[in-house]
Amino acid sequence: MSADSLQTVAIDLADRSYDILIGPGLLSDDRHFDGLPKAATAVIVTNETVAPLYAQRLKDRIASRYGQVRVIALKDGEAYKDWASLNLIFDDLLGAACDRKTVLFALGGGVVGDITGFAAACYMRGVPFVQVPTTLLAQVDSSVGGKTAINHPLGKNMVGAFYQPLRVLADLDTLDTLPDRELAAGLAEVIKYGPIADDAFLGWLEDNLDALWARDKAALAYAVKRSCEIKAWVVGQDERESGLRAILNFGHTFGHAIEAGLGYGEWLHGEGVGCGMVMAADLSVRLGLIDAAYADRLTRLIERAKLPVHGPALGADRYLELMRVDKKSEGGEIRFVVIDAPGRASVRPAPDEMVRAVLAAHSG
Numbered sequence: 001m002s003a004d005s006l007q008t009v010a011i012d013l014a015d016r017s018y019d020i021l022i023g024p025g026l027l028s029d030d031r032h033f034d035g036l037p038k039a040a041t042a043v044i045v046t047n048e049t050v051a052p053l054y055a056q057r058l059k060d061r062i063a064s065r066y067g068q069v070r071v072i073a074l075k076d077g078e079a080y081k082d083w084a085s086l087n088l089i090f091d092d093l094l095g096a097a098c099d100r101k102t103v104l105f106a107l108g109g110g111v112v113g114d115i116t117g118f119a120a121a122c123y124m125r126g127v128p129f130v131q132v133p134t135t136l137l138a139q140v141d142s143s144v145g146g147k148t149a150i151n152h153p154l155g156k157n158m159v160g161a162f163y164q165p166l167r168v169l170a171d172l173d174t175l176d177t178l179p180d181r182e183l184a185a186g187l188a189e190v191i192k193y194g195p196i197a198d199d200a201f202l203g204w205l206e207d208n209l210d211a212l213w214a215r216d217k218a219a220l221a222y223a224v225k226r227s228c229e230i231k232a233w234v235v236g237q238d239e240r241e242s243g244l245r246a247i248l249n250f251g252h253t254f255g256h257a258i259e260a261g262l263g264y265g266e267w268l269h270g271e272g273v274g275c276g277m278v279m280a281a282d283l284s285v286r287l288g289l290i291d292a293a294y295a296d297r298l299t300r301l302i303e304r305a306k307l308p309v310h311g312p313a314l315g316a317d318r319y320l321e322l323m324r325v326d327k328k329s330e331g332g333e334i335r336f337v338v339i340d341a342p343g344r345a346s347v348r349p350a351p352d353e354m355v356r357a358v359l360a361a362h363s364g
């Protein structure tokens with residue numbers, strides 16, 4: 001795939017359908033903003049790290065469409081995906097008398113995207129918003145599909161809403177400034193799509209991981225596009241996770257427990273997911289669904305992506321306690337996304353003793 005070309009992936013959700021635009025230079029070209037609603041005010045929600053890098057560029061693109069463009073720069077970090085940050089957004093919108101046509105632009109990674117989407121869902125019972133993801137993780141996953149939320153000390157993403165953006169603008173050039181650790185975190189969500197939906201993509205990742213690490217634009221463009229296609233295919237069938245969509249949670253039952261158990265921010269979300277996929281793959285082996293060689297193959301790729309494959313020593317009881325709060329749990333029974341066969345996943349419970357064996361093998 002050419003590194004210079006613009007790619008479009010469509011999310012098909014009836015009257016909530018939208019396009020994901022993927023390519024370099026999107027934030028330097030007014031045309032990608034054509035068709036967005038005009039209003040008195042636009043608000044760019046970002047954070048203190050991303051604002052100095054890209055807020056002015058975005059402001060220049062949209063200034064002609066809005067009477068005023070405000071910028072809210074939140075504190076940076078998973079620990080700030082909380083009520084206090086959400087209230088700062090509401091305080092600013094109300095303080096500036098923003099009306100219900102105000103358009104919010106989420107400029108940043110998944111933290112900014114999730115909190116801005118939730119603010120958009122709530123403010124005056126819903127205002128339009130646009131996702132402008134600037135991390136690999138946000139471009140391949142969090143900006144797409146309409147899951148918005150903040151964290152609660154007792155559980156990850158526990159307060160939120162399904163609320164779709166008007167458009168996703170993934171400018172690949174923004175990845176130039178992304179720290180290596182954040183690139184690795186994004187690769188976790190990219191790798192996820194292989195075992196759950198596309199075994200050939202897993203093979204492509206094995207062949208192209210070095211190119212992705214070298215930030216080869218053509219390789220990044222393909223990884224972002226293929227990830228978005230798979231997510232669009234899943235979300236298009238099950239927007240509100242009544243079934244199929246839960247496969248996107250592969251690795252997350254263990255991963256979210258690690259994030260919450262350590263206090264948000266010590267491990268990145270993608271690091272929790274990377275390690276969580278190792279644990280969930282082992283669980284799939286123990287359930288007799290896949291052979292150990294496939295789990296080893298996945299673990300090797302996760303290691304090559306410079307992600308942790310061994311979890312922190314929270315203790316099995318604490319892991320189990322945290323995982324019971326997971327949104328897939330039913331009546332206190334934890335349900336895990338497991339691999340049924342290469343490229344195919346499902347959700348099912350597992351005996352506590354088996355989960356303890358997985359934790360003994362991969363944490364502590």
Ligand SMILES: NC(=O)c1ccc[n+]([C@@H]2O[C@H](COP(=O)([O-])OP(=O)(O)OC[C@H]3O[C@@H](n4cnc5c(N)ncnc54)[C@H](O)[C@@H]3O)[C@@H](O)[C@H]2O)c1
Nearest residue numbers: 049109110111112134135137138141142147174177178269
């Ligand atoms: N809604 C969903 O479907 C979904 C999917 C996956 C993850 N998530 C959520 O996304 C969050 C993780 O997102 P993330 O990994 O993007 O983390 P993040 O939003 O914290 O961003 C990672 C770091 O990179 C910085 N950054 C962002 N863009 C940059 C750039 N271009 N150059 C330099 N630095 C940049 C940020 O300031 C931050 O320090 C978690 O809260 C997770 O729960 C949501």
Ligand SMILES: O=C(O)C(=O)C[C@@H](O)[C@H](O)[C@H](O)COP(=O)(O)O
Nearest residue numbers: 141145147156157245248249252327
């Ligand atoms: O879009 C989805 O659906 C996902 O599960 C994508 C995940 O990568 C993401 O981390 C999501 O926020 C987790 O959802 P949650 O419902 O477990 O909070």
Ligand SMILES: [Zn+2]
Nearest residue numbers: 189252269273
């Ligand atoms: Zn995730």
